[in-house]
Amino acid sequence: MFKGLSAFPLTPLVDGEIEETSFVSLIENLVDAGVNSIGALGSTGNYAYLTREQRFRATRLAVSAAADIPVMTSIGNVSTEEVLRLAEDAQKAGVSGVLLAPVSYQKLTADEVFRLYDRVTAELSVPLCIYDNAATTGFEFTDELLIALSYLNNVGSIKLGDLPADWSAALKRVGSLKNRVDEGVTVGISGDAQSASGMIAGCDVWYSVLGGLFPNYSMSLTLAALSRDESETHQLNTALEPLWVFYRRHGSLRVIATAAEILGAVPSPCLPFPLQTLIGQERSALERTLERLDFLA
Numbered sequence: 001m002f003k004g005l006s007a008f009p010l011t012p013l014v015d016g017e018i019e020e021t022s023f024v025s026l027i028e029n030l031v032d033a034g035v036n037s038i039g040a041l042g043s044t045g046n047y048a049y050l051t052r053e054q055r056f057r058a059t060r061l062a063v064s065a066a067a068d069i070p071v072m073t074s075i076g077n078v079s080t081e082e083v084l085r086l087a088e089d090a091q092k093a094g095v096s097g098v099l100l101a102p103v104s105y106q107k108l109t110a111d112e113v114f115r116l117y118d119r120v121t122a123e124l125s126v127p128l129c130i131y132d133n134a135a136t137t138g139f140e141f142t143d144e145l146l147i148a149l150s151y152l153n154n155v156g157s158i159k160l161g162d163l164p165a166d167w168s169a170a171l172k173r174v175g176s177l178k179n180r181v182d183e184g185v186t187v188g189i190s191g192d193a194q195s196a197s198g199m200i201a202g203c204d205v206w207y208s209v210l211g212g213l214f215p216n217y218s219m220s221l222t223l224a225a226l227s228r229d230e231s232e233t234h235q236l237n238t239a240l241e242p243l244w245v246f247y248r249r250h251g252s253l254r255v256i257a258t259a260a261e262i263l264g265a266v267p268s269p270c271l272p273f274p275l276q277t278l279i280g281q282e283r284s285a286l287e288r289t290l291e292r293l294d295f296l297a
Contacts, residue, residue, distance in 0.1 A: 001070035001096050002129065002157035002186040003204050004036030005222040007211035010257055011045040011058055012266035016273070018050075018058055022266045026212065027065040029265075033215035036205070037070045038062060042099060043136065044209050044253055047074040049272035055086060059093040070096030072129060075120070076103045083120055091126055097156060098124065101131035102139050110145050117149050127156030129188075134161060143177060150181035157186045159207050163198050174202040192252055193244040196237035199225035209252040210240075213260055214296040242289045246282075254278060255286065262287050263297075 009026040012019040030038050040062035041047040041055055050058065059073045075086040075098045083100065090098050100120060102113045121128055130149055134140045146158050158181065163170040177187050188205035189198030195206045199222065206225070211218035217236070224232040246255045258277040261268040271277055278286055290296070 001037045001072070002127070002188065004206075004226065005211050005215070005219055006037040006039050006072070006188070006205055006207045007033075007035040007215050007218065008039035008042040008044040008207065008209055009212035010260055010266060010270065011041060011047075011050070012260070012270040013046065013049075013272050014267055014270075018054055019267055019270070020061060022270075023058065024061055024065045026260075026265065027062050030212070030215050031065070031067050031069055033219055035069060035211060035215050035219065037072060037096070038066050039072050039074075039099065039207060039212075041073045042207075043074075043133065044212055044256065045074070046253075046272050047076060048103070052082070052086060052089065056089045056093060059090055059095060063094040072097040072099050074099045074101070074131075076101045076131070078103050078105050080116060080119065083116075084123060087120060087124060091124070095126060097127045097129060099129045099131050099159070101133045101137050103137055104139070107138050110142065113139060113141075114145065114149065117155070118152055121152045121154040124154045127154050129157040129159050130155060131159045132161045133159075133190075143173065143180075146177065147180045150185040155182070155185055157188055157205065159188045159190055160198070160203070161190055163189065163194055163201070167197070167201075170197060171201045174198070178202060178204075192240075193247055196221060196225050196233050200228060200230060200233055209256050210243075213256055213263075213265065217296050239295070240293070243293060246278075246286055246289070250278060250282070258283060258286055259290055262290060 007030045012022045063071050073090045077083045132141045186204035188207050189195045189203040190207040192210045221236045260266040
């Protein structure tokens with residue numbers, strides 16, 4: 001399941017409760033587009049703001065609506081015991097994989113992160129995707145640690161949060177990782193604005209925020225990049241630069257949530273309090289940008 005386009009939809013919230021109708025509609029949109037997998041309750045899905053009960057309910061809804069498309073859900077939590085309970089819940093709900101970032105109130109050491117993944121993977125019956133998201137967790141994986149973790153039982157993929165800006169350095173890093181991780185473990189890229197380059201550099205999967213709302217265009221970009229069609233990939237990705245400008249200013253979650261509100265795909269406001277979607281001039285500017293990017297729909 002850890003190849004191609006893994007689309008990460010929003011989990012729209014109204015007064016702290018999941019708005020199930022629009023959530024299911026977002027999942028069904030991904031099914032219609034034929035994405036390779038669905039990352040329910042990723043960072044874009046606001047997993048960290050939901051209770052255990054809400055996460056179980058949302059995961060069951062996603063699995064039910066996803067038909068034959070594999071679903072992955074996040075099991076991240078500051079408590080390892082809760083991570084294990086969330087993993088059990090996710091498997092009961094029928095997921096095909098789980099996603100885990102090393103979330104902690106205290107900054108973790110490399111040894112502590114290894115012990116975390118070692119303990120969690122030992123109790124799983126589905127594959128796990130390692131989530132390297134230093135911007136959120138404060139923990140920076142080394143490539144040596146990622147390689148060591150890839151040899152644990154039930155590790156299926158590595159979700160990179162960043163790549164070197166220099167093309168040759170990015171190519172070298174992806175190639176080195178793919179040559180050294182355990183057999184069958186894929187290397188994926190997140191961070192939408194860099195994902196086209198990441199796939200051209202050799203990443204196997206795009207863990208995509210954009211794909212959660214605009215799966216058809218994201219599928220076209222993924223197919224072009226994974227087939228190493230550099231010209232088509234560059235053209236498709238360059239067309240998105242007006243959107244990437246907003247990403248760089250506000251982060252992907254606020255931008256994609258605002259876009260979903262503007263398009264009527266989710267209620268407004270849809271983010272967990274106190275997070276806010278864009279307002280004022282920035283919201284109006286994004287609305288005008290989406291009108292110019294009507295090919296996304």
